[in-house]
Amino acid sequence: MSTKPQDIAPESPAALVERLARAGRAAQAELARMPSPAKEAALKLAAAALRRAAPEILAANAIDMANGATRGLTPALLDRLRLDEGRVAAMADAVDQVAGLADPVGQEIDAATRPNGMVLRRVRVPIGLIGIIYESRPNVTADAAALCVRSGNAALLRGGSEAVHSNRAIHAALVAGLAEGGVPAAAVQLLPTQDRAAVGAMLTAAGLINMIVPRGGKSLVARVQADARVPVLAHLDGICHTFVHAAADPAMAEAIVLNAKMRRTGICGSMETLLIDATYPAAAALVAPLIAAGCEVRGDARARAIDPRIVPAADNDWDTEYLDAVLSVAVVDGLDAALAHIARHSSAHTDAIVTDDATAAARFLAEVDSAIVMHNASSQFADGGEFGLGAEIGIATGRLHARGPVALEGLTTYKWLVHGSGQVRS
Amino acid sequence: MSTKPQDIAPESPAALVERLARAGRAAQAELARMPSPAKEAALKLAAAALRRAAPEILAANAIDMANGATRGLTPALLDRLRLDEGRVAAMADAVDQVAGLADPVGQEIDAATRPNGMVLRRVRVPIGLIGIIYESRPNVTADAAALCVRSGNAALLRGGSEAVHSNRAIHAALVAGLAEGGVPAAAVQLLPTQDRAAVGAMLTAAGLINMIVPRGGKSLVARVQADARVPVLAHLDGICHTFVHAAADPAMAEAIVLNAKMRRTGICGSMETLLIDATYPAAAALVAPLIAAGCEVRGDARARAIDPRIVPAADNDWDTEYLDAVLSVAVVDGLDAALAHIARHSSAHTDAIVTDDATAAARFLAEVDSAIVMHNASSQFADGGEFGLGAEIGIATGRLHARGPVALEGLTTYKWLVHGSGQVRS
Structure with a gap:
């Protein structure tokens, strides 16, 4: 009573x-x-x-x-x-x-x-x-x-x-x-x-x-x-990056990029920024399926050269969690530039590399300081159930006690x- | 420059x-x-x-x-x-x-x-x-x-x-x-x-x-x-208790109690409160060596009956970290009363039981919710070096990330x- x-x-x-x-x-x-x-x-x-x-x-x-x-x-x-x-x-x-x-x-x-x-x-x-x-x-x-x-x-x-x-x-x-x-x-x-x-x-x-x-x-x-x-x-943001490295398998990269962005756009593990290695040979084929699926793609000047439908990105796009069918794309000069972009803009939630180069993958996994770092997988897997935990109370991006799911x-x-x-x- | x-x-x-x-x-x-x-x-x-x-x-x-x-x-x-x-x-x-x-x-x-x-x-x-x-x-x-x-x-x-x-x-x-x-x-x-x-x-x-x-x-x-x-x-206080249970071995209890208080009085793992089971048969022999070693012993009414040299404890003695040759002593009616006293007054640093009763020890270890809980050992061991960690940055009494040394x-x-x-x- x-x-x-x-x-x-x-x-x-x-x-x-x-x-x-x-x-x-x-x-x-x-x-x-x-x-x-x-x-x-x-x-x-x-x-x-x-x-x-x-x-x-x-x-x-x-x-x-x-x-x-x-x-x-x-x-x-x-x-x-x-x-x-x-x-x-x-x-x-x-x-x-x-x-x-x-x-x-x-x-x-x-x-x-x-x-x-x-x-x-x-x-x-x-x-x-x-x-x-x-x-x-x-x-x-x-x-x-x-x-x-x-x-x-x-x-x-x-x-x-x-x-x-x-x-x-x-x-x-x-x-x-x-x-x-x-x-x-x-x-x-x-x-x-x-x-x-x-x-x-x-x-x-x-x-x-x-x-x-x-x-x-x-x-x-x-x-x-x-x-x-x-x-x-807690986590405040999920500004998740996928870096398609020069040595990525194009078919794998295309599948992962489309899934990471479009499977569900409203979850914290969805990709918000795509980084494309300047020497990756099939950039246009990464972007076209996204646009075909209804995604608005915003890019820096080099990214816009990939596809004329890419609209200009503003400075704050790189720090924005869209939670929507919107993606920012930047072209970067290799692994070091990708690591630098991620160190500056990541929310330390989930970041991924797609590559067949084991050395590049190992460096990415070691040097990206996020709760979850992935090689050749979609960032949409960032989830306690998918990680085998049976459930999740949340995903944490702080550094103490517990990180990730x-x-x-x-x-x-x-x-x-x-x-x-x-x-x-x- | x-x-x-x-x-x-x-x-x-x-x-x-x-x-x-x-x-x-x-x-x-x-x-x-x-x-x-x-x-x-x-x-x-x-x-x-x-x-x-x-x-x-x-x-x-x-x-x-x-x-x-x-x-x-x-x-x-x-x-x-x-x-x-x-x-x-x-x-x-x-x-x-x-x-x-x-x-x-x-x-x-x-x-x-x-x-x-x-x-x-x-x-x-x-x-x-x-x-x-x-x-x-x-x-x-x-x-x-x-x-x-x-x-x-x-x-x-x-x-x-x-x-x-x-x-x-x-x-x-x-x-x-x-x-x-x-x-x-x-x-x-x-x-x-x-x-x-x-x-x-x-x-x-x-x-x-x-x-x-x-x-x-x-x-x-x-x-x-x-x-x-x-x-x-961090830890704010080390209000460490030792509970001498009815089934404690008197020689062991006397050695542990004297060491827990007097080996070094200024460290956070030193005992600040001694709880004596009402039916423990050799209480006077716990207290006399402390007094002989120069410790001021403060007690509740029942503790003062053990030795006339025990001075009255004030209410705040039970919540005081002396870091000195001073000890508060209370007589408690068995394990449950000891657990209740510790739950109320412990700073969750280190608490110990002395007993030969395995069931009582198991309950004490399970139910005392402190960073370190000991059976038949001196609370002065609460230290990273003594725990085999090689060193310590500190002892933590919070609940997240890391506890104890x-x-x-x-x-x-x-x-x-x-x-x-x-x-x-x-």
Whole structure:
């Protein structure tokens, strides 16, 4: 009863976040002690509860959709918000899949016996309480919560205002199912207010919230990164490059370039800049299929000589994540110039080289300092599922803790266990 | 010539830090490409240069010591500041030792082949530019720089004003030796100003400095943690507990307790609170040797019944890191009460149980959520050298990236290398 909106109204956003965080931390301490099969079973019960609650979830979503139409949300936003039978089933399936992933908690990273006989072990443990701040996709409520619970973490969720009814219905089903499996209700909490000051309180709750994961557009991520005093796992941009080296196989290069840009243009791993080696012999055949597929191609002066349909690129094109059927193309003088362009403009997400020259590939992989560096593959593979992680909480381009696609292991830390037999230090 | 103090005087602290950070990052990109044997050789040349420069270093230190005496530094501070032949030799030996440590850069963390034939590898890479902010011990200049260079990172050092001449002499010798080995001079830079605003500029140089390691007292660490917008690797407190369980072997418990408190009282791994199980039969014999060794023992009411020389503890004693011959003692009702006390008061640094009951030990190791949890050993072992890491840049009590003693591995991150043969995503 104490979390009904009318009851919490007089509480400040900071006090609300502190109260929820303390409850989440207490629940996390219980969750951390649950054996892996118990967490797995509870997540399967949560998936079943989501399936049972499909009518309620769809009814709630219909309210959000109607409100969204009234508020004039764009068709793209409405599509992200929309649930149907298939999407609810897919959401439940995803929870089932996370339930079946190997539990990282308790895994031994390494062990050693010291000369004095002490045995040292590093063992993975949950991070603690994870704050998830997201936008219009209601499935994040279930996805993120499942990944947190599987890895022994509590989650404090703050979804977008446009999805508030959907998120509440999903959250209610989820915690009911988890409770059947013995997971305390406060292990997964949904912030009961859309007050933006509560987001600010989450971002500054150092010592209460252990990590924040923003899931959404660039303005959300930028705000979180700018204001957070809690560690943030995120990527701001995915300005991904593909460099077609002089020694690239033309058929392979054409297939990779078209796929990297056009398979899906709106994902963070899509190519935004194509670099073509000045001595690559088949540049026109890289560009023509893109244009035929409806891609706007912007180029520097040398690139525009490849195809007259290439329009001039502005200076800021090289630093722009289009997330659309738009591509910037530059002609570069060999590997060193490609490396220099990438060092200057990459967002350190995913960069790729296409070449049959093993030496050039090795240098590219060694010297490009991005979270993911690829040889002869499409940057669209930059995804936790494609990497075999089973899921992902996000993709990180920071340098500490975890980089690239982050799933269960990235939601753990470790502790040192020292097994002695009476050792004292001399 | 451009770094002479008179030249940089008109530069703002933020501009100075940005200029040095950009130079450090460029040098780091070169350093990251140096093979491990080249880095090892350069560090050995740096150690030799330190030995050769001993007269200059000691002359510089004499100036700092004279200034320190004039400024009325405490004897403890003057001792930390003081160098002699032996300490300079030890500093050079430490650099030699770091040179000989295994290089984590390039180590493969894991690898997998995907069903589509792509090979994924996670490989350790340097973090980038590390800021080290420290106080009076001039040996940190050499220690921290050596650890950074060994792991392919650049270092931007900011030492204490009381050690400014010593630090400049050590830094000059170090970079001269490193340069003989081909390490660019900007790989190890010493901030050429004692302006405190430059520390602030380092703390907020997100995107330029990748991690800050504060080395010093609690007020320095607290300031760094409060103001930093760059990730910080640190511990604020070492409020370490030892719990003597009912089933502890008395002789072992007495040896561990005395060592954990009195071997060295000023290190972060020294015990600050002793918890004694109410049914432990030999409590008086734990306390008497401490008092005999000159330790002031403060206790709750039940602890004071153990020995009349125990003085009353105040509420804040349970949250105090004495770093001195002072100990707080509480009597607790069994393992659960000990766990509850530790959960409330521990600084998550190092906590230990002494018991012959394997079940109690296992629960303690599992449920105490500290960076280091020990069974039947002295908390004074909480140290990178004692843990077999060869050295340490510091001990971390945060939850992300690295916990406990941090050495070379903690100064690396990883990247994903994807080896394809033309794969595109369907």
